[in-house]
Amino acid sequence: MKKRIIYLLLISFLVNCHLSAQITVTVNIGYPAPTYLSDWNNSRAGLATVIINSAGQTTEGRIKFKTDLENSNGVVIATSNNSTARIYTVRAGANTFTLDKVLQLENMQIFDGVIVSKIQNSGRLPADNYQLCVQIISGDNDAPLTKVPVCRPFTQINYQLPYLLSPNDKAWLNANIAQTVITFRWSSMVPMSKEPVTYRLQVFEVLDNQQPMQALRSNQPILETDVHSTTQYFWRPQLSFKDAHGHVFIWTVQTLDSKGLPVLSTDENNQGRSEPRVFGVCDKLDHEKIGTGEDCATGRKL
Amino acid sequence: MIFALSALSLWAQDKPPKFSITGTAGVSYEGYWVSTDPTSPSFFTKRKPTNLLRFTFQPVLSFGEFKLPFNFNFSPMRNNFGSPPFGFGNLPGFPKQTFKQWLTNPMNNIGVNPTYKWAELQLGTQYLKYSDLSTGDLGLFGFGFSLRPGNLRLKYFSGVSQQAYQPFVSILPPATFVGAYKRSFTMGQIGFERDDKYFAGFNIVKSSDDAGSITTPLTGIPSTPKPAENFVVTFVTKFNTDKGWYGQTEFGTTISSRDITAISPNPLLKDFKPFISTNLSSFRDHAAQAGFGKKGKDWDIGVSTKWLGAGYYTMGYSFIQNDRLEYSLNTRFNAWKKKMNIVANLGQRFGNWSTPSNRTRQIIANTNIFTQFNEHFSLNANYNNFGFQTPGLTGIKNVGNDLGVNPAYTWSTSKMSNFLSLTYNWSKYDETVFPANTLTSNNSHTAMLMYVPTFFSKPNLSTDVSAMYFQNALTPANTKLKIYTLSTSLGYRFPKEKLNVKGQLQYNITTIDPFTASKNLMATIGADLNLTSKLTWNTSMSVNLFKYGDELTPPATLLAARYMETILKTALLYKFGK
Numbered sequence: 001m002k003k004r005i006i007y008l009l010l011i012s013f014l015v016n017c018h019l020s021a022q023i024t025v026t027v028n029i030g031y032p033a034p035t036y037l038s039d040w041n042n043s044r045a046g047l048a049t050v051i052i053n054s055a056g057q058t059t060e061g062r063i064k065f066k067t068d069l070e071n072s073n074g075v076v077i078a079t080s081n082n083s084t085a086r087i088y089t090v091r092a093g094a095n096t097f098t099l100d101k102v103l104q105l106e107n108m109q110i111f112d113g114v115i116v117s118k119i120q121n122s123g124r125l126p127a128d129n130y131q132l133c134v135q136i137i138s139g140d141n142d143a144p145l146t147k148v149p150v151c152r153p154f155t156q157i158n159y160q161l162p163y164l165l166s167p168n169d170k171a172w173l174n175a176n177i178a179q180t181v182i183t184f185r186w187s188s189m190v191p192m193s194k195e196p197v198t199y200r201l202q203v204f205e206v207l208d209n210q211q212p213m214q215a216l217r218s219n220q221p222i223l224e225t226d227v228h229s230t231t232q233y234f235w236r237p238q239l240s241f242k243d244a245h246g247h248v249f250i251w252t253v254q255t256l257d258s259k260g261l262p263v264l265s266t267d268e269n270n271q272g273r274s275e276p277r278v279f280g281v282c283d284k285l286d287h288e289k290i291g292t293g294e295d296c297a298t299g300r301k302l
Numbered sequence: 303m304i305f306a307l308s309a310l311s312l313w314a315q316d317k318p319p320k321f322s323i324t325g326t327a328g329v330s331y332e333g334y335w336v337s338t339d340p341t342s343p344s345f346f347t348k349r350k351p352t353n354l355l356r357f358t359f360q361p362v363l364s365f366g367e368f369k370l371p372f373n374f375n376f377s378p379m380r381n382n383f384g385s386p387p388f389g390f391g392n393l394p395g396f397p398k399q400t401f402k403q404w405l406t407n408p409m410n411n412i413g414v415n416p417t418y419k420w421a422e423l424q425l426g427t428q429y430l431k432y433s434d435l436s437t438g439d440l441g442l443f444g445f446g447f448s449l450r451p452g453n454l455r456l457k458y459f460s461g462v463s464q465q466a467y468q469p470f471v472s473i474l475p476p477a478t479f480v481g482a483y484k485r486s487f488t489m490g491q492i493g494f495e496r497d498d499k500y501f502a503g504f505n506i507v508k509s510s511d512d513a514g515s516i517t518t519p520l521t522g523i524p525s526t527p528k529p530a531e532n533f534v535v536t537f538v539t540k541f542n543t544d545k546g547w548y549g550q551t552e553f554g555t556t557i558s559s560r561d562i563t564a565i566s567p568n569p570l571l572k573d574f575k576p577f578i579s580t581n582l583s584s585f586r587d588h589a590a591q592a593g594f595g596k597k598g599k600d601w602d603i604g605v606s607t608k609w610l611g612a613g614y615y616t617m618g619y620s621f622i623q624n625d626r627l628e629y630s631l632n633t634r635f636n637a638w639k640k641k642m643n644i645v646a647n648l649g650q651r652f653g654n655w656s657t658p659s660n661r662t663r664q665i666i667a668n669t670n671i672f673t674q675f676n677e678h679f680s681l682n683a684n685y686n687n688f689g690f691q692t693p694g695l696t697g698i699k700n701v702g703n704d705l706g707v708n709p710a711y712t713w714s715t716s717k718m719s720n721f722l723s724l725t726y727n728w729s730k731y732d733e734t735v736f737p738a739n740t741l742t743s744n745n746s747h748t749a750m751l752m753y754v755p756t757f758f759s760k761p762n763l764s765t766d767v768s769a770m771y772f773q774n775a776l777t778p779a780n781t782k783l784k785i786y787t788l789s790t791s792l793g794y795r796f797p798k799e800k801l802n803v804k805g806q807l808q809y810n811i812t813t814i815d816p817f818t819a820s821k822n823l824m825a826t827i828g829a830d831l832n833l834t835s836k837l838t839w840n841t842s843m844s845v846n847l848f849k850y851g852d853e854l855t856p857p858a859t860l861l862a863a864r865y866m867e868t869i870l871k872t873a874l875l876y877k878f879g880k
Contacts, residue, residue, distance in 0.1 A: 038560045038583030044523050105582050106565050118656070120570050122613035122625075123560060123585035127657050158612075160625065160654050160662070165688050166702060168668065176768050177725065177750055180787040180810060185731060187690040188698045190653060191660045192739070204384070208330075209358055209375045209411075211429055213439040217385035218409035222349050224383075229735050231700055232744060234774060234783060238846045238867070240826040242791050242806055252384075252621070261524055266558075266613075267620040268527030269464075269482060271388065275623045 022053045023063075023136055023145050027102065032157040033130075035264050036123045041100035048102045050095040050136060062087050062139030065102050068149065071112075072129040078110040087139035102134055125156045127191075159263055161272065162186040162199065162231065162253050167279040170302040175241040175283040182235045186253050186274065195258035199227045202273075203235070206248040212278045212302075216250045226256075241281045248302060252276040278302050323878040325361040325371070330873035338865045345854055346865045351381045361878050369417040373427070376410035386467040386482035393472045393479075403465045406443045420450040430459055432491050435554040435589050435610075436505035436536045438618020442487050450495075455503055457491040463617075466515035469526055480526045481519065483511035485617065493538070500541045507534040508577060509617040513562055528561035532617045533578040548604070549594040558615045559584040587613030587624070601635035612656040627652045630666065638673070645670045654692075662698075665689040682708040697734075699741060704729045721754040746774040762795040781815040800832035818851030841872040 029046040039045055050063065064085040069078040085107050088097070110116050118126045135149040166185040167173060173182065189197055203223035206215040227233050241247055255263045255272045262272030280302050334350035359374035380399050383389040385408055390396060405412060406427075413426035424430070424446040430437060444461020462484065469481035486509065493503015511529035519526035536554035541547075557571075557578050566581035573579045588611050595604020607629035614624045630649025637644060646669040653662035667687040674680045683706065690700040706727040713720050729746040752768035770787040793804035810822040828842030846867040854860035 036560055036583070038528075038564055041561075041564070042525060043521065044525065100582075106567075106569060110570075116570060118612075119585070121585055121587045121611055122656070123558075123583060124612070127660060158654070158657060158660075160660075161623065163623065163651075163653060163662075163664070163690070165664075165690065165700065166686075166704075168686065174725065174750075176752055176789070177727075177748060177770065179789070179808065180770050180785055181748075181772050183729070183746065185700070185702060187653075187662065187664070187700045188734065190662050190692055190698060192698055192734070202383070207356070209360070211439070211441070214408045214411075214429075214441055217440075218382050218407060219384075220349070220351050220381040220389070221383055224347075224349070230742075231733050231735075232731060236785070236810070236812065236822070238822060238824060238848065240806055240808075240824065240842075240844050259523075266615045266624065267530070267617065268560075269386075269485075270621055273384070273621060275621045 024051045024053075025049070025134060025136055025146055025150050026051075027099075027132065027134055027150055027152045029099065029132065029152050029154040031155060033125075033154040035158055037103070037105055037119065037125065038100075038123060039264070040103050040105075041098045043098060045099050048097045048099060048134065050090055050097065052090055052092050052095070060089060060091050061145075063090050063145060064088070064137050064139050064142070065097075065104060066135040066137045066142075066144075066149070067102060067104055067108070068133040069103075069108070069110075070131040070133065070151075074131070077112045077115055078108045080104050080107050081109055082137060082142045085137075089139075103132070122158075124158055127156050127158045129153060129155050157191060159193070160190045161255055161263065161265055161274045162189055164251065164253065164274055164277045167277070169277040170279070172246075172280045172282045172302070175246075175281050178281045179237060179239065179241045182237060184233045184235060184251065186231050188231055189255050189263065193257070196228065197258070197263070198256040198260070199231065200254040200256060201225050201227055201233050201251070202254060203249050203251040206250055206278070212248065212250040212276070216252065216276055222249075223251075242283045244283065246280055246282045248278065248280045250276050250278050320366050322364045323361050324364070325878045326875055327359045327361060327878070328873060328875035329358070330356050330871070333868075333870040335868045336865060338863070340859050340863065343857065343860070345850075345860055345863055350869070351379060354379055354381070358875075367419050371415050371417070373411050373413040373415070376412060378404075380404075380407065380409070382407065382409070386464060387470070387479050390470065390472075390477060390479040393470065393475070393477055395472065396470055396479075397468070400465070403467070406462050406465050408441050411441065412443070422448040422450075424448060424459055428459060428461065430457075430489070432457065432489065432505045432507075433536055433538045433552055434591060435552050435614075436534050436616060436618065437487065437489050437507045438616065440487075440618060440620070444487075446489075453494045453496055455491065455493040455495050455501070458489070460486070460488045462486050463509075466512065468516060469518065469520045471520075478520070478524055480524050481516050482527070483513065483529045484515040485509065485511050487618065489618075498542055500539070502539045503537075505534070505536045505538065506577075507616065507618060508532070510562065528583075529563065530617070531559040531562045531578060532615060533557045533574065534616045534618070535577075546597045547595075548597065549592070551592040552590065554589045554614070554616075555586065556589075556614050556616055557584060557586045558613065585613040587611030587615075589614040589624075595632070600640065601633070603631075603633040603635075605629065605631050609655070623653070625653065625655050625657075627655045641675065642671065642673045644672075660692060662690060662692050664691075678712050680710045682706075682710075700731075700733045702729065702731045717758055719756045719758075721752075721756075723750075723752045723754075725750040725752075740778075742779065743777045744774055745777075746772070748772045762797065764791075764793040766791055782813075783815075784813045786811045802830040804828050813851075814853060817853035820848065820850045820853065822849070823847045836877045838875045838877075839873070840875070841870075843871075844869045 027048045034040055034045040064087055066082055067080040068076050071077050131151050131153045133149040133151040136145040138145055164186045184201055202221040204215045204219045205222050206212050223235055252273045257263055265272060332354040334352055336348050338346050356377045359372055361372055363370040380391045411427040413428055416423045427441050427443050429441050440463045442461030442463050446459025449456040464482060464485045466484040467482045470479040489507040491503055491505050493501055495501040510531040513529040534556045536552050538552045540550040557574055559581055560583040564581040564583040568580045568582050568584050571580045571584050571586055591608040593604060593606035609627045610624040612625035628651035630647050632647040634645045649666045651664040654660045670684040672682045686704040688702050692698045708725045710723040727748040731744040733742055735742050750770040752766060754766040757763060767790040772785040774783045787810050789808040791806040795802050806826040808824040811819050813819045824846045826844035831839045833839055849864045852861050854863055
């Protein structure tokens, strides 16, 4: 029995030696890193590739990832637990892994209480620069299969979508002016992106018997225009606003990255749209009702 | 059906008033047509659907203390842009809307709320806002109830906000619709209330996507959003006193999973069973809001504050921006023998609250002062300021200052009265623009003069005329946008025929440096006819002609390009009851 165990250990050692000589690992992390740690399983976040050069042999091996997460000062703030790390079977050639398997959040021991609290509260790392260091170890005995860890710096940016500034929420505009021009203003996405972003301004008319959110979700926008480099748009509506019952609109800004994809927000179904705002256009504006959200003409609420 | 209900109502009028019908029913149509010159290359996109037909059926049947309100408002058209299929529905080959998708399409309300005394059944489409931090501004299709026996308040609802939409990839034109999972909500409220006095209660909301509702999610770029899950619990209080004090508070906690297929358990966040099981994509955060104030006969003053943690999220208010803190002081009062009305609020709003290095700070200040000096002269003045800034030398700055004055004067002769109104607005907007983080400044001026005569000998005639000038100067680019507008409207009421006719004509000239002017003529005519005492027919038609200068060139073929929009609106509205 003892001989058999020694024999198995010897084979394992030889295979590991063979793998350690042949294994390389590359880690690519997109810029910026995904906002949510759970999004590291998306190939958009980046990939890790483990390459086994078997020199013509059909080698198969069991590996684990040993992962360290360092902050911008090079201090290790989290490390994986080797004994409970998931074991992967790799074959000769290139083996690709989504980054969640490298990060292995389920198996990380996080030493920084602030980081723990942030992840608990928001599912995100605090905005900062980090470094992810990965080493391949044996799936059988945790022996290192790559000599040194491969380290990749990454930047965590937690964007906040633009906030709509003007027209004010639930404001009534004078129809005589609004029929010529309505000025829309919103804040920039924060922090400002290094790459150009596109702000897609969308205005929806709220029809009779519709809730504003219903109009945003179901109607075709009466205005949809892409705005670059600035956070302001002068809309010339070319619509007749001089009706006694007034007109109500809901507007939002959809933020698109340099690839034309919506900037991720908490709810992906929103496709990067900011919290919408409602305004109305009234022909006969009653100054005493400004700020009450009530139409001067028909009592239509905003 | 309308006439049958009406006949029933008339029959019922001879009896004691036990049964009655109120409410409305109707049908409306909006047609939109565009022609361009030249037709190619394309330079103008349609901004309305070609046909939009909508039906309304909202009678309220009452029989003693039993009430049966219908809220049917629907259309066979699908034009969704802010919800699935996000404007992709008209792509060639895109699957037609199923009956379930039609039922839960936010365009359609199919709701009935039978009510007897303090018990209400909620069936079909409902917009249920339990509170500001729980749920929600989305329409749900489902069933539930609201019970109000004595001081007890008990509510429950279970419904669907969105059916599943399978991903769809189009080659020509190239487009990718990533799909959407079926999303369901279950919510409840228990509390105690004395109408207009106090309320205290808990709200609980569980919402989740059906992970099996999409057969083949897209995993490339772009990819299908992951199926998510959300649990919300909030505690709300409200009060009003006889002495004018009022207030409300709400504290909430949410647990959200961005991806219900992610690995579990989460070593950092425990399950909260039986409501929600956490996984690696889960997070939990809190929010709070409060407002207090006092109002008198001619005044109202109050303070309010709101904080949403970085991970506070409710599917009911899916667009709401979290990670923010805001507070404001709001007041409204009459002064100077009630001739002056003042509305003002002052506050601050912080975004990215959890990240001090990227924290945004926004100052909000609004004031509106209206003064009726005498029966002839009034003056309205308003000032709005919003300052949005992030810290540091490379910080972002979006700061706006708007000032407006609006004097109005009325005078009469023996034959007519005259109303003259001047509006002037000055607006300054400074912003940091990409990519060089340079600061630009916008200066806008708006001046509008309007004259409204009323002829005593023609009381059925109404008319007005207005002229407007708008200018925005942008520095340091040193470009100017100028718009000149002339507008007039005319209306006449024919009492015998029970007919109102109206029309409007508007002409704009717009110059944008360095291009030549574009011109725009818009004409609208309309008529409202009372066919019977209960049936009204409203129709209007507007034509909009727009001719560009040289701003679209090159290509040279777009020099003086034109488009014409025609909008036809017509609606029949029937009013139930007396």
